[in-house]
Amino acid sequence: MPREFKLIERIRRGTRTDHRVRLGIGDDAAVLRPPAGKDLLVTTDMLVEGRHFTSKTSAYLIGRKAMAVNLSDIAAMGGEPAHAVVSVGLPAGRTGAFATGLYRGLREMAARFGVNIVGGDTNACERVVVNVALLGEVAQGRAWTRAGAKVGDHVFVTGALGGSYRSGKHLKFTPRLEEARWLRRHARVHAMMDLSDGLASDLRRMAQESKVGFLIGEESVPVAKGARGVKAALGDGEDFELLFTVSARESLALRERFHEIGRVVPSKEGIRLWTRKGKKVPIRGGYEHFA
Amino acid sequence: MPREFKLIERIRRGTRTDHRVRLGIGDDAAVLRPPAGKDLLVTTDMLVEGRHFTSKTSAYLIGRKAMAVNLSDIAAMGGEPAHAVVSVGLPAGRTGAFATGLYRGLREMAARFGVNIVGGDTNACERVVVNVALLGEVAQGRAWTRAGAKVGDHVFVTGALGGSYRSGKHLKFTPRLEEARWLRRHARVHAMMDLSDGLASDLRRMAQESKVGFLIGEESVPVAKGARGVKAALGDGEDFELLFTVSARESLALRERFHEIGRVVPSKEGIRLWTRKGKKVPIRGGYEHFA
Numbered sequence: 001m002p003r004e005f006k007l008i009e010r011i012r013r014g015t016r017t018d019h020r021v022r023l024g025i026g027d028d029a030a031v032l033r034p035p036a037g038k039d040l041l042v043t044t045d046m047l048v049e050g051r052h053f054t055s056k057t058s059a060y061l062i063g064r065k066a067m068a069v070n071l072s073d074i075a076a077m078g079g080e081p082a083h084a085v086v087s088v089g090l091p092a093g094r095t096g097a098f099a100t101g102l103y104r105g106l107r108e109m110a111a112r113f114g115v116n117i118v119g120g121d122t123n124a125c126e127r128v129v130v131n132v133a134l135l136g137e138v139a140q141g142r143a144w145t146r147a148g149a150k151v152g153d154h155v156f157v158t159g160a161l162g163g164s165y166r167s168g169k170h171l172k173f174t175p176r177l178e179e180a181r182w183l184r185r186h187a188r189v190h191a192m193m194d195l196s197d198g199l200a201s202d203l204r205r206m207a208q209e210s211k212v213g214f215l216i217g218e219e220s221v222p223v224a225k226g227a228r229g230v231k232a233a234l235g236d237g238e239d240f241e242l243l244f245t246v247s248a249r250e251s252l253a254l255r256e257r258f259h260e261i262g263r264v265v266p267s268k269e270g271i272r273l274w275t276r277k278g279k280k281v282p283i284r285g286g287y288e289h290f291a
Numbered sequence: 292m293p294r295e296f297k298l299i300e301r302i303r304r305g306t307r308t309d310h311r312v313r314l315g316i317g318d319d320a321a322v323l324r325p326p327a328g329k330d331l332l333v334t335t336d337m338l339v340e341g342r343h344f345t346s347k348t349s350a351y352l353i354g355r356k357a358m359a360v361n362l363s364d365i366a367a368m369g370g371e372p373a374h375a376v377v378s379v380g381l382p383a384g385r386t387g388a389f390a391t392g393l394y395r396g397l398r399e400m401a402a403r404f405g406v407n408i409v410g411g412d413t414n415a416c417e418r419v420v421v422n423v424a425l426l427g428e429v430a431q432g433r434a435w436t437r438a439g440a441k442v443g444d445h446v447f448v449t450g451a452l453g454g455s456y457r458s459g460k461h462l463k464f465t466p467r468l469e470e471a472r473w474l475r476r477h478a479r480v481h482a483m484m485d486l487s488d489g490l491a492s493d494l495r496r497m498a499q500e501s502k503v504g505f506l507i508g509e510e511s512v513p514v515a516k517g518a519r520g521v522k523a524a525l526g527d528g529e530d531f532e533l534l535f536t537v538s539a540r541e542s543l544a545l546r547e548r549f550h551e552i553g554r555v556v557p558s559k560e561g562i563r564l565w566t567r568k569g570k571k572v573p574i575r576g577g578y579e580h581f582a
Contacts, residue, residue: 028367029334031434034325043320046378048416076319087337087422125339131378133424143322
């Protein structure tokens with residue numbers, strides 16, 4: 001029996017699925033019962049050795065991260081994750097214990113947030129590559145997007161930013177699904193996204209989609225322990241915290257739980273940092289994928 | 292603006308979506324209207340440079356193949372493809388014309404079969420890697436699987452096998468969606484799968500899932516022009532034809548359109564080839580991913 005069979009068999013045996021899955025791993029495609037009266041969410045993220053992890057990162061943490069970055073995307077839409085398919089490229093020498101560790105990380109993260117792993121593809125590849133595509137669901141017409149921020153909104157993040165590579169947070173973070181669930185129940189979120197490329201970069205994306213500007217308070221940005229100041233918090237990336245805006249009226253109730261970092265301003269004011277010295281300076285930088 | 296933005300912007304501008312898409316490329320996840328009263332199909336396949344194509348393969352053909360192999364999976368389930376998300380890893384030097392060609396191949400194949408490209412991820416990677424996850428739909432409870440073959444069934448394939456790498460068919464094949472549509476209307480398919488790893492390997496998978504054996508006629512296997520005989524037809528792989536079984540009663544009407552290659556036999560008889568000399572010999576071999 002070819003070894004690829006054995007890998008798939010192993011995942012299949014170790015993977016439990018719930019009633020929403022008619023047919024899981026092992027056929028040409030999985031067969032799922034779509035959620036009645038809901039919208040379907042779909043996202044995908046690819047992790048590549050040398051970029052999102054090193055050749056020394058444990059297989060378990062790679063698997064964990066590959067699932068977690070996708071869970072973070074579903075959280076940012078206000079949805080609940082449901083089903084994942086996983087593609088893996090592995091060097092010939094890493095198909096044994098390494099593959100086991102990888103799937104343990106994937107499965108553990110999936111199980112923790114109620115995700116069925118319903119399909120996969122395994123290939124020989126010089127470097128380790130892991131791709132997850134994740135399906136989720138959300139109440140009809142209720143997904144949070146990047147496009148809803150309104151001038152006057154208050155801007156929040158769910159946690160401290162910066163230094164994620166150095167601290168290892170980029171491998172070990174908890175996707176902010178609990179926080180998103182709380183917000184679904186207690187607030188009317190206008191716009192949301194997850195912070196993957198760094199606050200500076202991601203603010204620019206939200207500004208573009210919402211056609212607004214931002215004024216961010218330098219003293220308000222929560223800087224992670226070990227991160228090199230506000231500059232790191234703005235530019236390092238891979239924080240996987242949620243960035244969102246709510247009306248001024250709603251903002252009061254959220255200050256206890258989340259970090260308020262600034263305001264939504266008219267588009268023509270751009271994206272600026274209100275420094276400790278009282279100056280307003282344009283925010284530049286952020287992570288570039290092909291930098 | 293980081294270059295990754297531009298790539299995504301380019302796909303977004305070039306990509307039309309239909310009414311089933313509430314929100315396409317450009318947010319943390321796509322938002323889709325799930326098909327009412329249908330089952331959802333999901334599959335994923337990863338293509339890796341050096342394995343599924345060479346460093347000299349045109350970007351267009353790589354993109355085309357990445358979409359086509361997934362379309363083939365949905366065809367094999369008896370479904371209609373609907374939405375795709377695409378992840379790409381590209382070396383720093385191949386983000387310009389190469390990326391454009393890649394997306395042209397992906398888009399063309401997607402458009403031809405009514406697929407919306409609703410999301411993507413772009414990364415720097417030493418070698419070219421392309422992953423597609425494809426969603427489809429099928430009438431509730433009506434997906435074709437590998438598990439339904441019955442002793443006495445007749446076994447068919449949709450086209451000639453073997454030599455796919457040498458002929459370039461593995462890059463240029465048409466996924467057999469038209470044939471699957473025809474079968475949905477005119478036949479009761481018991482079991483189906485697409486031939487990706489070679490007839491020998493894939494028969495073994497269907498045998499395992501259906502708990503049956505196969506007797507295949509050496510003279511009945513259609514060998515592609517330029518392929519090195521039946522051995523190549525059994526072992527080369529990447530044919531992307533459909534393999535399926537129907538009852539003896541239904542088989543007559545299908546002989547005009549498809550190639551009948553053998554019969555389903557009891558599991559204990561194994562998988563054998565009825566040779567030209569009248570001997571029955573076990574079929575071995577087939578493509579091994581980590582061979």
